[in-house]
Amino acid sequence: MKTFFASLLWLWMSFVIVGAFFYAPVAEKFQVPGSSRIVFFHVPMAWCSFLGFIAAAVWSTMYLFRGNPRHDLAAAVAIKLGMVFGVLATVTGAMWARIEWGAWWNWDPRQTSILASLLFYAAYLALRQSVKDPRLKGRLAAVYALLGLVVTPYLFWVVPRITYSLHPDPVVNTSGKVEMDPRIQHVLYASGLGFAALFFWMHNLQRRIESLAERYAAPWE
Amino acid sequence: MFVKEWRCEFRTRYALNTLALFAFTTLVVVSFSLGPMGVARSQGSTVLPVLLWIILLFSVAAGLPRTFVQEEETQTAMALRLSATPSAIFCGKLLYSLTLVLALEVLVTPAYLIMTSLEVASPWLLAGVLAAGGYGLAVGSTLVAAIIAQASSKGTLFSVLSFPVLLPLLVLTVELTRGATAGDPGGVALPVLLLYDGTLTVAGLMLFPTVWNP
Numbered sequence: 001m002k003t004f005f006a007s008l009l010w011l012w013m014s015f016v017i018v019g020a021f022f023y024a025p026v027a028e029k030f031q032v033p034g035s036s037r038i039v040f041f042h043v044p045m046a047w048c049s050f051l052g053f054i055a056a057a058v059w060s061t062m063y064l065f066r067g068n069p070r071h072d073l074a075a076a077v078a079i080k081l082g083m084v085f086g087v088l089a090t091v092t093g094a095m096w097a098r099i100e101w102g103a104w105w106n107w108d109p110r111q112t113s114i115l116a117s118l119l120f121y122a123a124y125l126a127l128r129q130s131v132k133d134p135r136l137k138g139r140l141a142a143v144y145a146l147l148g149l150v151v152t153p154y155l156f157w158v159v160p161r162i163t164y165s166l167h168p169d170p171v172v173n174t175s176g177k178v179e180m181d182p183r184i185q186h187v188l189y190a191s192g193l194g195f196a197a198l199f200f201w202m203h204n205l206q207r208r209i210e211s212l213a214e215r216y217a218a219p220w221e
Numbered sequence: 222m223f224v225k226e227w228r229c230e231f232r233t234r235y236a237l238n239t240l241a242l243f244a245f246t247t248l249v250v251v252s253f254s255l256g257p258m259g260v261a262r263s264q265g266s267t268v269l270p271v272l273l274w275i276i277l278l279f280s281v282a283a284g285l286p287r288t289f290v291q292e293e294e295t296q297t298a299m300a301l302r303l304s305a306t307p308s309a310i311f312c313g314k315l316l317y318s319l320t321l322v323l324a325l326e327v328l329v330t331p332a333y334l335i336m337t338s339l340e341v342a343s344p345w346l347l348a349g350v351l352a353a354g355g356y357g358l359a360v361g362s363t364l365v366a367a368i369i370a371q372a373s374s375k376g377t378l379f380s381v382l383s384f385p386v387l388l389p390l391l392v393l394t395v396e397l398t399r400g401a402t403a404g405d406p407g408g409v410a411l412p413v414l415l416l417y418d419g420t421l422t423v424a425g426l427m428l429f430p431t432v433w434n435p
Contacts, residue, residue: 064431116385116388116389119384119388123382126381127368127378127381127382131371131372131373136371139431143428144368147386147424148385150420151385151386151389154389154420
């Protein structure tokens, strides 16, 4: 069953890749039209990064209510994967920005907010490392993850709008104003679904690896 | 709770002295290297508000973690847990941090404005931003201080954990301080700042009992 699911995912992602290069048209309004194909991989990565946050917050809440260490581990793994996808989204975004806007980094609101969320993930992992007692660690980390869920909406939606309105920058808006071709939308949503499935598949693998590692690290428990 | 905090503080005057000295030293360094001539007037209103808030942020990070760390170090945390409800403790600590931050701002801001000869077009907006921003700093750092008090390597961890939480706040306050020096009311930024303060307060009140009770 598990191999069936994995091969289905493999097939699905292969279709997405083929679709991204041969089915979807390029966005002609871009400076370099071909560069628009990155949207099928970059945007789902950013979604997955945010998905990691939400999943971690859900598992953290469950941990606070039930106290089951499996939920704590699941939350920690979700944060780690969210960080991986966040770094990938940042790097691919910087590559695209170099081509389209001419600079790797230009403090566009989106870049700023994803950088801040990466800082948050890193802080969460630092907190986990500095507490020895597993129950205390779980509790403090869960509280911090929930605090993160409170703060991130401001980072992602509110603050960019405000700083944007004070500093109008016409370059930023070119990608926001592009009307999407329906075929681009098909591939984008299919890719998003594929990436979400990939996220949970990787999450499951990593969670099992870490629980095995924990068991063998402390055989007396 | 609030009175008890200040009584403890006056016994050692640790946080007060650290905060004031730290802020003043950074202030002197910044204004010495920039000075009235260091930045052109046109750039002044862009650069100087950022430095003011960085001074305030780092002073807060130097002094405020003490509020909970000290309870764990002197092993009075358990007695405190028995004698008061979590929300009373949170509010008391918050009020104490708030007075400390506001005192710091009252001390630092005029000195900063004089030393860098930064002109403020709308002083009332600046006062409002300092009050709201100071409140946000106090709430955020009180909650994070409660978290780190129970972890090891407390000092560095405080900065690491609190900066992502305080980042949206600082972006807003810097924008508004710029607006205040330039005489621009800043639109929706002030309501959003107040909303952020409110959100942090509610989150703090809801999450604090979980952090506090073992």
